[in-house]
Amino acid sequence: MTTAGLPAAELHLHIEGTLEPELALTLARRNGITLSHDTADELRRRYAFEDLQSFLDIYYETMAVLREPQDFTDLADAYFERAAADGVVRAELFFDPQAHLRRGVPFDVVIDGLWTAVQSSEARFGVSSGLIMCFLRDLGPAAAMETLDAASGHVDRLLGVGLDSSEVGFPPGDFAEVFEAARAAGLHTVAHAGEEGPPSYIWDALDVLGVERVDHGVRCLEDDALVARLVADRIPLTVCPLSNLQLCVVPTMADHNLPRMLDAGLVVTVNSDDPAYFGGYLGANIAAVRDTFGLDDAALRLLAANSFEASFVDDDERARLLARLEATP
Numbered sequence: 001m002t003t004a005g006l007p008a009a010e011l012h013l014h015i016e017g018t019l020e021p022e023l024a025l026t027l028a029r030r031n032g033i034t035l036s037h038d039t040a041d042e043l044r045r046r047y048a049f050e051d052l053q054s055f056l057d058i059y060y061e062t063m064a065v066l067r068e069p070q071d072f073t074d075l076a077d078a079y080f081e082r083a084a085a086d087g088v089v090r091a092e093l094f095f096d097p098q099a100h101l102r103r104g105v106p107f108d109v110v111i112d113g114l115w116t117a118v119q120s121s122e123a124r125f126g127v128s129s130g131l132i133m134c135f136l137r138d139l140g141p142a143a144a145m146e147t148l149d150a151a152s153g154h155v156d157r158l159l160g161v162g163l164d165s166s167e168v169g170f171p172p173g174d175f176a177e178v179f180e181a182a183r184a185a186g187l188h189t190v191a192h193a194g195e196e197g198p199p200s201y202i203w204d205a206l207d208v209l210g211v212e213r214v215d216h217g218v219r220c221l222e223d224d225a226l227v228a229r230l231v232a233d234r235i236p237l238t239v240c241p242l243s244n245l246q247l248c249v250v251p252t253m254a255d256h257n258l259p260r261m262l263d264a265g266l267v268v269t270v271n272s273d274d275p276a277y278f279g280g281y282l283g284a285n286i287a288a289v290r291d292t293f294g295l296d297d298a299a300l301r302l303l304a305a306n307s308f309e310a311s312f313v314d315d316d317e318r319a320r321l322l323a324r325l326e327a328t329p
Contacts, residue, residue, distance in 0.1 A: 006300060007324050009090035009307035010083060010271050010282050012215050012238035014164070015114065016063050016096060017274025018079040027065035036061065047277050052196055052247050053166060055277060063099060072113025080117065080125040086283035090311050090321060091129045094162055098136045098147055107150045115157050130159035130312065132190065135178065137163050137170035144178045159312045160188030162215065167197040173208040188212055188312050195249060199223040206235065213238060213310055218249065221257055227264050236267040236310030242285050243273035253292045262299065269307040301325065
């Protein structure tokens with residue numbers, strides 16, 4: 001269970017960001033790849049970041065060990081095992097095909113490996129799951145459309161599409177056409193907005209991209225009209241506290257605005273983002289906000305209920321998950 005003892009869904013999790021140094025070194029040896037460091041401790045010492053870009057530099061370097069379908073299966077299975085230990089019963093995984101395509105790994109290799117893990121996650125780990133294909137915003141909308149085209153034969157394996165990577169200077173509105181095409185294909189839509197980017201990026205994600213969830217969104221409190229809109233429409237915000245701390249979005253956990261977001265009536269969920277790099281999986285994130293802000297049982301249950309409300313599951317499954325939460329002492 002999570003440190004709160006409650007079942008929950010994780011909705012903001014980059015599967016490539018769960019690549020622990022030990023597994024990275026194992027896969028490097030298996031695939032004949034040389035990393036810049038030879039031990040897990042040496043790799044881990046590089047996980048001290050000044051901002052989003054300094055994280056992305058090591059993130060993409062380490063990703064080079066992922067070459068074959070089995071690598072992606074092993075990566076996702078390792079996450080599901082850790083997530084289950086934290087009480088996660090539903091996980092909607094982001095993956096970045098463009099990061100693999102540009103280093104010569106075919107789309108089919110990525111999706112086949114991840115899909116193998118997703119298909120067995122509930123039976124093996126008790127975690128129902130799905131895949132959200134993200135576009136790297138710094139590569140531009142044309143490349144995103146090419147990626148959506150490449151995924152056309154695998155739409156039945158996808159829950160939706162998202163938008164991630166470097167935020168500042170790459171407004172969501174640039175990707176209107178590709179998100180429209182994704183919706184036409186029956187896919188859900190989400191986007192990173194309002195982490196380092198301004199509140200206007202959240203407006204664009206809502207009004208131009210038509211997203212159903214906003215990933216991060218912590219800067220929404222700078223705009224009262226935006227908060228009112230998010231509350232009225234019950235747009236979920238997938239907040240990642242330890243990530244925000246590690247990437248210097250906030251100077252200390254005590255400075256995080258999660259309590260104010262809850263007080264404003266926003267549909268906030270807690271997630272781990274890239275937990276191998278940011279100091280902890282879902283349980284650690286919940287422990288951090290619980291201990292820092294003294295969140296009581298009612299607040300922790302609200303966060304868990306929000307995660308199920310925000311999940312891309314059908315109404316029967318959502319009711320089942322909420323009933324499971326209600327039945328948990």
